Amino acid sequence: MSRTLIVSDVDGTLLGDDAALVAFAGWFNQARDRVAIAYASGRSFDSVSASIANSQLPDPVAIIGNVGTQMQRYPGGEPIPDWPRAEPPTWSSGGVLETLLPLPRLEKQPEEFQSAFKVSFFLHDATAEELDEIRGALAAAGLFADLVYSSKRDLDILPRGANKGSAAAHLAQSLNVAPDNVIVCGDSGNDAAMFAHGFRGVIVANALPELKSLRSERAYLAEQTHAAGVLEGLKYWSV
Numbered sequence: 001m002s003r004t005l006i007v008s009d010v011d012g013t014l015l016g017d018d019a020a021l022v023a024f025a026g027w028f029n030q031a032r033d034r035v036a037i038a039y040a041s042g043r044s045f046d047s048v049s050a051s052i053a054n055s056q057l058p059d060p061v062a063i064i065g066n067v068g069t070q071m072q073r074y075p076g077g078e079p080i081p082d083w084p085r086a087e088p089p090t091w092s093s094g095g096v097l098e099t100l101l102p103l104p105r106l107e108k109q110p111e112e113f114q115s116a117f118k119v120s121f122f123l124h125d126a127t128a129e130e131l132d133e134i135r136g137a138l139a140a141a142g143l144f145a146d147l148v149y150s151s152k153r154d155l156d157i158l159p160r161g162a163n164k165g166s167a168a169a170h171l172a173q174s175l176n177v178a179p180d181n182v183i184v185c186g187d188s189g190n191d192a193a194m195f196a197h198g199f200r201g202v203i204v205a206n207a208l209p210e211l212k213s214l215r216s217e218r219a220y221l222a223e224q225t226h227a228a229g230v231l232e233g234l235k236y237w238s239v
């Protein structure tokens with residue numbers, strides 16, 4: 001049997017219901033010879049590693065951090081080669097800050113959420129027009145960037161093409177797992193990119209409308225929340 005790779009978001013997807021996570025960890029333990037897991041988070045490698053140490057989250061093979069712009073093996077932290085594929089001078093985190101800080105409603109997130117390949121702001125209840133204006137400002141500054149807006153609050157500016165989805169695809173390729181054997185799991189907008197690579201997926205019941213509105217035969221919408229929803233979805237996909 002070929003190995004299945006689960007690429008799951010952490011906060012709001014596997015974390016959020018401790019009893020369900022215990023059940024998920026128990027399932028994973030008996031499935032670990034045929035299933036590997038990786039985490040894809042908006043948080044950094046160090047921050048997700050701390051959550052693994054402090055919870056029942058199973059040990060992953062790798063962590064995709066900072067919304068897809070960081071990818072390291074777990075637990076050692078060795079970077080997975082050739083990622084991200086940002087090509088200066090079309091991307092510069094300093095340039096993004098310089099361009100967007102003057103905009104009135106954008107509030108820079110704390111330093112721990114910033115990296116060379118991710119610039120993050122708080123922007124509450126952004127309108128489509130506002131997001132277009134931000135895209136326009138970045139383009140006018142010659143920056144090749146993508147916007148990821150989640151939870152009506154978090155605005156991440158990433159190098160164009162680097163997101164949780166392209167990162168999950170790169171990880172699967174580097175682990176020699178065929179796309180048919182990848183299952184992605186999520187609960188919010190920054191997970192949507194993972195559902196755009198032909199993988200099967202699970203959307204937990206507590207997911208935000210921004211992800212639930214994704215209509216795809218390959219995205220199973222669970223009836224249960226958090227880790228229980230993930231487990232339900234994995235069973236639906238006969239993992």
Ligand SMILES: [Mg+2]
Binds near residue numbers: 009012013188
């Ligand atoms: Mg989440």
